[in-house]
Every structure is written in C-alpha cells, then in structure tokens.
Amino acid sequence: MKNSVAIVTGASQGIGRSTAVRLARDFSAVVLAARNAKALEGVAAAVRQCGAEPLPLALDLSQVEAPKILVNTTLERFGRIDALLNIAGAVPQIDLFEMMDEEWRAGMELKLHGARRLTIRAWDALKQAEGSVVFMSGSSALDPKPAFAAVAATNAAITALAKAFAEKGIRMAFR
Numbered sequence: 031m032k033n034s035v036a037i038v039t040g041a042s043q044g045i046g047r048s049t050a051v052r053l054a055r056d057f058s059a060v061v062l063a064a065r066n067a068k069a070l071e072g073v074a075a076a077v078r079q080c081g082a083e084p085l086p087l088a089l090d091l092s093q094v095e096a097p098k099i100l101v102n103t104t105l106e107r108f109g110r111i112d113a114l115l116n117i118a119g120a121v122p123q124i125d126l127f128e129m130m131d132e133e134w135r136a137g138m139e140l141k142l143h144g145a146r147r148l149t150i151r152a153w154d155a156l157k158q159a160e161g162s163v164v165f166m167s168g169s170s171a172l173d174p175k176p177a178f179a180a181v182a183a184t185n186a187a188i189t190a191l192a193k194a195f196a197e198k199g200i201r202m203a204f205r
Contacts, residue, residue, distance in 0.1 A: 032058060033058055034056075034057045034058050034059070035057060035059045035060075035061065035104060035112050036061065036112060036113040036114075036115065037063060037100065037104060037111060037114045037152070038053065038061065038115045038117060039091055039144070039148065040064055040118030040119060040166075041060075041062035041063055041064045041070060041073055041117070042064035042065070042069035042070050043064075043066070045117055045166060046115075046118065049115055049117060050062055050073055050076075050077055051073065051076045053082070053113070053115075054081060054082035055080050055082075057082055057113070059082055059083040059084070059085060059107075059108050060082045060084055060085070061085045061087065061100070061103075061104050061108075062084055062086045062087065063087050063089050063118070064088065064089070064118065066088070067086070067088035070086035070088060073086065074086045085103070085104065085107055091140055091145075091148060092136065092143070092144055094147065096144070096147075097144070097147040097148040097150075097151040097152075098151055101151045101155065104155075105155060110155060110158070110159050111152050111155040111156055111159060111161060112159045112161040113161055113162050113163075114148065114149060114152050114162075115164045116145035116148060116149065116165045116188075117166040118141065118144060118145070119137070119145075120140060121137035121140075121141055121180050121181045122180060123177055123181060124177070124180065125176055125179075126176045126179040129179070129180055133180065138187070141184050141188060142187045142191065145188065146191055149165075163195060163199070165189075166188070167185040167186075167189050167192070168181065170182040170185050171185035171186040
C-alpha cells in the first residue's frame with residue numbers, strides 16, 4: 031500500500047517482530063513499539079530491508095502516557111495510521127496459587143489496558159484512514175490451565191475487548 035502506515039506493538043521479538051517484518055512488504059512505513067530499544071534497532075533494519083520506513087519507539091505501553099506519545103509521534107512523522115496491531119503482552123506463566131497481585135496487574139496493564147488505551151488514542155486517525163485494528167490473543171482463553179491462568183484471563187479479556195471495538199467500528203462504518 032502506497033503511503034500507508036502500520037503500528038505494531040510488541041515489535042521487538044516473537045510474533046510482534048515477525049508481524050512487523052511481514053507488514054514491511056505491504057506498508058510504506060512500520061512503527062515499531064516495544065520496551066527493548068536495542069532489539070527494536072534490529073527489527074528496524076529488517077523492516078528497512080523489506081522496503082518500508084521503520085520508526086522504532088522504545089515505549090512501555092503499561093505506562094498511561096505511552097499511547098499518546100506513540101500516536102502523536104506517528105502522526106507527526108507520517109500524518110496517518112492505517113493499521114494498528116496490538117501484540118504486546120508479557121503475561122507471566124506462573125501457577126494460579128503462586129502468582130502475586132502485582133504480576134497479575136502488570137500483565138493486564140500491558141496487554142489489556144495498553145491495547146485499550148492505544149486503540150482509543152488512535153481511533154480517530156484509523157477512522158480517517160479507513161484503517162484496521164488487530165488484537166492478538168491466544169487459545170489459552172478457551173482452555174485455561176492452572177499454570178497459565180493469568181495468560182488465559184488476559185486473553186479472554188482481550189477477546190472481549192476486540193469484540194467491543196469491532197461492534198463500535200461497525201456502527202461507525204469502519205473496521
């Protein structure tokens with residue numbers, strides 16, 4: 031897509047990294063958001079090799095101000111947002127009875143609330159571009175196990191959030 035911009039969260043490794051590199055074939059720019067600045071530089075090089083302009087931003091989406099910085103920086107640099115891929119999420123795989131409240135909070139704050147805040151912040155730009163939003167979830171939401179309780183609960187919440195945003199988007203005539 032000519033003059034198109036995708037934001038990928040969790041872009042420093044795993045599914046986020048792979049997604050960012052793949053999107054570099056189809057978008058003119060890919061904004062890379064994750065906490066690990068050094069790893070983002072490597073992803074940026076891979077995105078550049080695929081033909082897209084990378085914009086690596088080392089941000090922690092569990093921080094309330096991070097979505098504002100991410101969206102504002104993207105719009106200042108490229109003037110648009112065509113796709114938002116909410117992939118970031120480091121939820122510990124700790125047994126249900128061993129996981130502490132702070133670990134539960136940290137996982138939910140990054141994966142659920144980070145995605146929620148970012149999508150709300152990017153909503154107007156996505157609507158203007160007739161863009162799309164993707165929320166990454168996992169199958170553990172459907173089949174939770176004691177060692178994966180936090181992951182399962184967070185993924186179930188992400189699924190519900192994605193459905194709510196989808197319905198809102200349909201009512202507003204965009205994806």
